[in-house]
Amino acid sequence: QVQLQESGPGLVKPSQTLSLTCTVSGGSISGRDDYWSWIRQAPGKGLEWIGYIYSSGSAYYNPSLGSRLTISLDTSKNQFSLKLTSVTAADTAVYYCAKYYYDGTGLNWFDPWGQGTLVTVSS
């Protein structure tokens, strides 16, 4: 079955760019109707939807993250990535990648999830 694994630096300095990669195994990220997503969780807080990218390359982002966010696909490596610019301490969180399913009418869910990776923003 599909498995996801996040990777990237655990420490990022304020004002710099946070870059994470999610490697997908057990299935292709180019599959029709597949969405690939990022979700984060600040320490002691709830889940926050970051965004997702469709297998065609169309991306949907959390408006609160605005132009700081880019999600992209690398089909040659079966990976997708997140880049968040101009980070502050408020971006410190566990970042999860997950496969998102949406049937185009109303049915939608995230499954499976990666194990998550903690990113701390600090000088």
Added chain:
Amino acid sequence: SSELTQDPAVSVALGQTVRITCHGDSLRLFYASWYQQKPGQAPILVIFGENSRPSGIPDRFSGSISGYTASLTITGAQAEDEADYYCNSRDSSGVGVFGGGTKVTVL
């Protein structure tokens, strides 16, 4: 943007039934999905659609929808069900949203 509202915490006696609710305008058009998260672990999907369970999820977990409110019910709660539970959905523009989470304590 859409919002999903959950009660922050509920408690249930061992073996009894607990219902967790999730309220939001987007639930009139889009189904909620429900996630269980235990400390230090990634969330796992427990309910999707109106009342569908992924393989491996016990049948004591069930879902329902009424108007703008989705519910997750645990019938015969077990000690291992103690966790945080989050609902999720989306809006018509494709933006996703999670509820604030409900901490379930099994007494």
